[in-house]
Amino acid sequence: MPSIKSREVKIEQEIPIAKTLKFWESLKEGRIYTTKCAKCGKLHFPPVADCSSCYSSEMNWVELSNEAEIETFSHVVIRPTSFQENKPYTVAIGRLKEKVKVLAWLTGFKMSEIKVGMKVKLTAKVTAEGRPTYEFVPP
Amino acid sequence: MRKVAVVGVGHSKFGIRNDVNISELAFEAVKPSLEDAGAEAKEVEFMALGTTGAGAWYEELLPAVVVAEYCGLTRAGLTRCEAACASGSAAFFSAYSAIASGHAEMTMSVGLEKMREVDNPTAMEWIGRAGYYLWEFHNFGLTFPAYYAMYARAHMAKYGTTEEDLALVAVKNHKYAAMNPVAHLQKKITVDDVLSSMVVASPLKLFDCCPITDGAASVVLASEEKVKDLRIDTPVWVAGIGYSSGTANLSKRNDYLGLEASSIAAEKAFKTSRTAPSQIDFAEVHDCFTIAEIMGYEDIGLCSKGEGTKLIREGQTEIGGKIPVNVDGGLKAKGHPIGTTGCSMIYELTKQLREEAVEKSRQVPLKNYVGLAHNIGGTGHYCYVTILRR
Numbered sequence: 001m002p003s004i005k006s007r008e009v010k011i012e013q014e015i016p017i018a019k020t021l022k023f024w025e026s027l028k029e030g031r032i033y034t035t036k037c038a039k040c041g042k043l044h045f046p047p048v049a050d051c052s053s054c055y056s057s058e059m060n061w062v063e064l065s066n067e068a069e070i071e072t073f074s075h076v077v078i079r080p081t082s083f084q085e086n087k088p089y090t091v092a093i094g095r096l097k098e099k100v101k102v103l104a105w106l107t108g109f110k111m112s113e114i115k116v117g118m119k120v121k122l123t124a125k126v127t128a129e130g131r132p133t134y135e136f137v138p139p
Numbered sequence: 140m141r142k143v144a145v146v147g148v149g150h151s152k153f154g155i156r157n158d159v160n161i162s163e164l165a166f167e168a169v170k171p172s173l174e175d176a177g178a179e180a181k182e183v184e185f186m187a188l189g190t191t192g193a194g195a196w197y198e199e200l201l202p203a204v205v206v207a208e209y210c211g212l213t214r215a216g217l218t219r220c221e222a223a224c225a226s227g228s229a230a231f232f233s234a235y236s237a238i239a240s241g242h243a244e245m246t247m248s249v250g251l252e253k254m255r256e257v258d259n260p261t262a263m264e265w266i267g268r269a270g271y272y273l274w275e276f277h278n279f280g281l282t283f284p285a286y287y288a289m290y291a292r293a294h295m296a297k298y299g300t301t302e303e304d305l306a307l308v309a310v311k312n313h314k315y316a317a318m319n320p321v322a323h324l325q326k327k328i329t330v331d332d333v334l335s336s337m338v339v340a341s342p343l344k345l346f347d348c349c350p351i352t353d354g355a356a357s358v359v360l361a362s363e364e365k366v367k368d369l370r371i372d373t374p375v376w377v378a379g380i381g382y383s384s385g386t387a388n389l390s391k392r393n394d395y396l397g398l399e400a401s402s403i404a405a406e407k408a409f410k411t412s413r414t415a416p417s418q419i420d421f422a423e424v425h426d427c428f429t430i431a432e433i434m435g436y437e438d439i440g441l442c443s444k445g446e447g448t449k450l451i452r453e454g455q456t457e458i459g460g461k462i463p464v465n466v467d468g469g470l471k472a473k474g475h476p477i478g479t480t481g482c483s484m485i486y487e488l489t490k491q492l493r494e495e496a497v498e499k500s501r502q503v504p505l506k507n508y509v510g511l512a513h514n515i516g517g518t519g520h521y522c523y524v525t526i527l528r529r
Contacts, residue, residue, distance in 0.1 A: 074288035080264035083280035
C-alpha cells in the first residue's frame with residue numbers, strides 16, 4: 001500500500017534516581033538495598049521515597065537477603081526492539097525471605113530445570129553495557 | 140442517575156489496515172454508528188476516544204481532535220481515554236457518565252487503534268512498556284505475552300491447566316471469527332496448529348496470542364428522552380458498569396492465578412445492574428491470550444476458581460453451552476486493536492441483544508436479554524465490566 005514516512009524522532013528520557021540513589025549505587029557493589037518506612041514499618045520493593053501505605057516520606061535503607069523462591073517465570077523468545085541484541089531470556093518473579101517479591105532475569109539454569117517453587121539466589125551486577133541490575137541465579 | 144441507552148453502533152473491518160490513515164479508519168466506524176442511531180454528527184455533545192498508541196505506533200498526538208475534525212464532530216466536548224487495552228471501555232464509561240449525570244443527551248465513544256504503521260518489534264516494545272517501565276521493562280524487557288505467560292505458568296502449576304486446554308480457547312475463538320466478516324483472522328485452526336506454533340513467551344505460543352491489529356468501533360449513547368426523540372425501537376440499556384485496577388509492578392501482585400481487578404470490577408457491575416452471573420445470556424471475555432479467557436471465566440464468576448478449564452473442555456462457552464463466550468472471535472481471532480476492543484465488545488453485545496448478529500450461525504440464544512463485556516487493560520492493570528440489557 002502507498003505510504004509516506006513520518007519524520008524520525010529519537011527518544012531517550014533522563015529518569016531521575018536522586019531519591020533512590022543508594023539502591024542504584026549499591027547494585028554496582030553487588031548489594032541490594034531497599035527502603036523500609038520509618039513510620040509504619042512497611043518494607044517496599046522496588047525502593048520508594050514515599051510510603052503508599054501511611055504517606056510518610058521518612059524511609060530507612062535496609063539490605064535485602066538473597067534467598068528467593070520462584071513463583072512463576074517465562075522464557076521470552078520474541079523480543080522488543082531495544083532487546084533485539086539480547087539472546088532470548090527468562091523472566092521470573094521470586095519471593096524473598098522477607099516476603100517482598102522481585103521480578104528479574106533468571107540465569108544459569110537449563111530451561112528444563114526451571115520449576116515453580118524452586119530456590120534461587122538474588123544477586124546484583126552491572127551488565128556489559130554498564131547498566132546496574134540484579135538477577136536470579138542458582139543458589 | 141439517569142438511564143442511558145446504546146442507540147447506534149459501527150465497526151470497521153479489523154486487520155492490517157495500511158490502506159487507510161487513523162482518521163479514515165475512525166470514519167469507517169463513526170459513519171455507520173450515526174446511521175444506526177438515525178442521528179447526525181452535530182447532535183453529538185461529547186465524544187470520548189479510547190486509544191493507547193497516540194504518537195507511539197501511529198503519528199497523531201491529539202487523535203480525539205483529529206478524528207473529530209475528520210468526522211464533523213468538532214465543537215463537541217472531547218477527551219482521549221487511556222486505560223491500555225481497556226481504553227475503549229474507559230471511553231464508553233466517560234460517554235455514559237456524561238449522560239447519566241445529566242450533562243448531555245447524546246454522546247459517543249469511539250475506539251481506535253493503528254498498530255501496524257511500525258514494525259512488530261516496535262509494537263512489542265510499546266506494549267511491553269505497558270506496566271511499570273522503570274522496574275519491569277528497563278532492565279528486563281518484559282513483553283506483553285510474557286506478562287500473561289507468567290500467569291499461565293502459575294495457573295498450570297496450581298490447577299493442572301495444560302497447553303491443550305489453552306489451545307481449546309484459540310480453536311473456539313477462531314471457529315467463530317471464521318463466521319465474522321469484520322474479524323482479522325477468519326480461519327479455523329486445530330489444537331495441533333496451536334501446539335506446533337512457535338513459542339513467543341513460554342508456555343504461550345503464536346496461536347495463544349491475539350494478533351497485532353488495526354481497527355475502529357463506534358458507539359452512540361442517548362438519554363431516555365433522546366431515545367424517544369430518535370424513535371429508537373430497540374434501545375439496549377446500560378444496566379451496570381464496574382471498574383477496578385491492579386498494581387503497575389507485577390511483582391506486587393498477591394498471586395498469578397487470576398486478576399483481582401477483574402473480580403472486583405465484575406462484582407461491582409453485577410451489584411449495580413442487580414444481576415447474577417447465572418442471568419447473563421452470553422459474554423465477551425478479554426482473551427488477549429488464551430490463558431486470559433480461562434482466568435476471565437473464573438474471575439467474573441462464570442465458574443469457581445480453578446474450574447475454568449472444565450468450562451472450555453466441556454464446550455460450555457460455545458453456542459449451545461451454558462454461556463457462550465466470544466462468539467465474535469474474541470480478541471484472539473477477531474483481533475485486538477488495543478484501544479478499540481472495549482467499543483468493539485459493546486458493538487457485539489448490542490448486535491447480539493438486538494438479535495442482529497451478522498451471521499445467523501453465531502447468534503446466541505437469549506433468555507434474559509443480558510450480555511456482559513469484560514475488558515482488561517494491560518495485565519489486570521485496569522479492568523472495566525459493562526452489562527447491557529435489552
